[in-house]
Amino acid sequence: xxxxxxxxxxxxxxxxxxxxxxxxxxxxxxxxxxxxxxxxxxxxxxxxxxxxxxxxxxxxxxxxxxxxxxxxxxxxxxxxxxxxxxxxxxxxxxxxxxxxxxxxxxxxxxxxxxxxxxxxxxxxxxxxxx
Ligand SMILES: Cc1cc2nc3c(=O)[nH]c(=O)nc-3n(C[C@H](O)[C@H](O)[C@H](O)COP(=O)(O)O)c2cc1C
Numbered sequence: 040x041x042x043x044x045x046x047x048x049x050x051x052x053x054x055x056x057x058x059x060x061x062x063x064x065x066x067x068x069x070x071x072x073x074x075x076x077x078x079x080x081x082x083x084x085x086x087x088x089x090x091x092x093x094x095x096x097x098x099x100x101x102x103x104x105x106x107x108x109x110x111x112x113x114x115x116x117x118x119x120x121x122x123x124x125x126x127x128x129x130x131x132x133x134x135x136x137x138x139x140x141x142x143x144x145x146x147x148x149x150x151x152x153x154x155x156x157x158x159x160x161x162x163x164x165x166x167x168x169x
Pocket of ligand 1: 061066085089102106108109130
């Protein structure tokens, strides 16, 4: 069964390199596990969408929850899906502003097609939270 999880977490002081390292690990691990998704970081919090087979997602969520680079993991949504919204993304960084000051310079984030409207809305809301 294909599933999708959406969660937020807190990581107050990660550098760009540290976020890049998380993405590099994801790009290395996720294809073999059939996991796809997207990751947003606003300088304080992550929002991540992961999709794949339920047992792979449960295993990944366990690893992610034990990861000391962030805390306060809160699952916002968890659902069965018919098809992936991010079939081509092993883990895509969706760049958003990390401060109000830098927001005017940032391109508007474009969540992929195929997300449920309420999931899309949560992603868009997160992108303008700071
Ligand atoms: C916000 C966040 C998102 C992560 N997403 C993934 C992911 O999609 N795939 C993954 O394999 N590891 C992800 N990780 C890293 C895992 O917590 C863990 O460090 C990693 O899976 C260990 O892999 P390794 O044994 O190959 O080093 C993420 C970590 C954080 C903090």
